[in-house]
Amino acid sequence: MADAPSLSIHLNDPADDDAFHAWHGVFAAASSHDRGPDAPVWPEPELSAELRTQRSSSTTEIYLVHGAAEADSAIGAITLTMPLSDNLHRVDLGLYVEPGSRRRGVGSAMLEFVRSRTRELDRRVIASEVFRPYRDEKAGEGSADAEITVPGIAFAEHHGFTSAIGDLRSECQLPLDPALVRTIADEARPFHEGYVFHSWSGDVPEAFVEQWALMEGLIETDAPTGDRDVEPEVTSAEDIREQEAIFVRQGRTSFAAIAVDSTGEIAAYTQLVHSSVEAMVYQWGTLVRDQHRGHRLGAAVKAAAAHQFLQAGLDARAIITYNAEENEHMLAINQRFGFRPVERIEEVELNLDASG
Template sequence: MAIEILRIDATDDRSVDAWWDAYATAERADRGADAVVWSLEESRSELQQESAVVDRRAYLLRHADRIVGSASLALPLKDNTQVAHLAISVPPEHRRRGIGSEALAFLEAEVTASGRTIAQGATSWRHALGSEGAGSPGREFARARGYSLALGDVQSRLDLPVDPALLDRIERDIASAIAPYEIRSWVGRIPDEVVERWTILDAALETEAPTGELAIEPQRPDVDSIRESEELLDRQRRVSFGAIALAADGEAAAYSQLVVSTDDGNAYQWGTLVRTADRGHRLGIAVKAANLRMLQREAPQTRAVYTYNAESNAHMLAVNTALGFRPSERMGELQKRLR
């Protein structure tokens, strides 16, 4: 089945609306009607951003004047420039007609033309399907086309509000362990006086957190990239909550970030990392608890927190369990070497 693959203009509202509708329809069909997806306006803002960090491209898949799917490509511009991230969304009524295969061949050709050698993507499935996602449409599509499961993640959900007594108890339990450290937290933009130290940990997250078989190189700390991300959050009407633990030498020992979507009313856990030299001092749960306190005080309408962790990351999964998170879904990070 021959399809047209049209790169969209992110300022064309009708095209972006159609692109997002195919994405959201496909995701909810595979993961359930209550699956968390980026909102239309959040997606529009990202596509419209002029970025120095990533080259974003979005495509509509069309057959006989009908939209039959959407696709996207993201090319990192500063770090890991051997990698391209791709995604394809085909609603159920248009599947098994070769549309996804044709779109994938097109994207892989674009990846190769851009000088990249590795294609990466992700797909989610219901938790009950297990670590391999057997039977999940996205996983089976990728498997048949040479994409390996490079890292398996668990999505966990924390219903809010958290009982303040639980946070009180956790803070009492960890008080002596974290006594040598200063915990600072804030809402919104990362304060100038700590942003460089924050950036060091944020850059290290890609390789210090479990990465499985993913081909990921260390990132360079870059304040400009952090500020660009914050600008996008503002455009999306998202709100960031940050916490950092400072060691006696003033360096950042741990950090954690929550981002609230005002469109769907949920919070999403972004990075959390404890510096190798400071592990064993309960700092991971300390910065997470500080963020939850602040979130419940400043945004009490937030319904839930979602987080993703590598299934192999037993320590962070245990921290999440102690805070009340429960497994809700799985995600596979996929990879294929193109040459």
């Protein structure tokens, strides 16, 4: 067995732009190599604002990895994100190895560092994601999926990670057809009499921000969770305002819609986020509360947010969304808008108490 490589792993100073630039270089090279040229890879300005901003509800550590000779280019990059208000047993891991430095034990040595750091933080679950090409089983391509060797999945399995839930990345090519959006809204309307809809662009109105925060916290566990070792999030209005401030620095614009019941409670919500840097739109959370399902509120709020986006006239190539493969109802709504799956994501977890 080959000896573990000698690595130099340094915590980035949040104020060090050069260090983050080097980190992003490894992240981008690894992500494009693993997922292909069409996969969304966050540009440096956007990811910098996301990862280097101190938040109330979480903290992120960014590490840059060199070989024994630190003067050489970086060969690895790590992010560890730790929730501070809930899920105190978890660490969310991003681990990236520069493609030319693989199959030398670099990733394994980096993961050993992550294990040690997770123990230091008194946490027990390391959560991450691995990606595989999408194969349409209904089109007779299901067997091909099993034949593909996916390095990230093989690495995770080798080191004791288990699959927690499978997701699909789907894309809807733009521009949206306004007539289709109106049709979807019209089809849903007879089913949700008694609900009032609100939609907007930009920040969440003050009148709704507390309830919006509640919805943001619930989506982590009210949506399908598979076998993830996760608890409901504690999200506050302060968290929402912090995220909105990050949007400003990223050049992003939010388009949102809610359905409110007769008591004034938010029954359903959704959010689209436009990136001016990427010319891309991301479909963020959509949730219908359990007691309000069956009224086609999911389709209705999605149509309302889509209408807000269309009114803005912003340029974008596609809308990207992620859904659990088992969430057939939401996948069906998305397909109605024109979304098609393009990638599979495996959410994996390593329980250090179980693995030793």
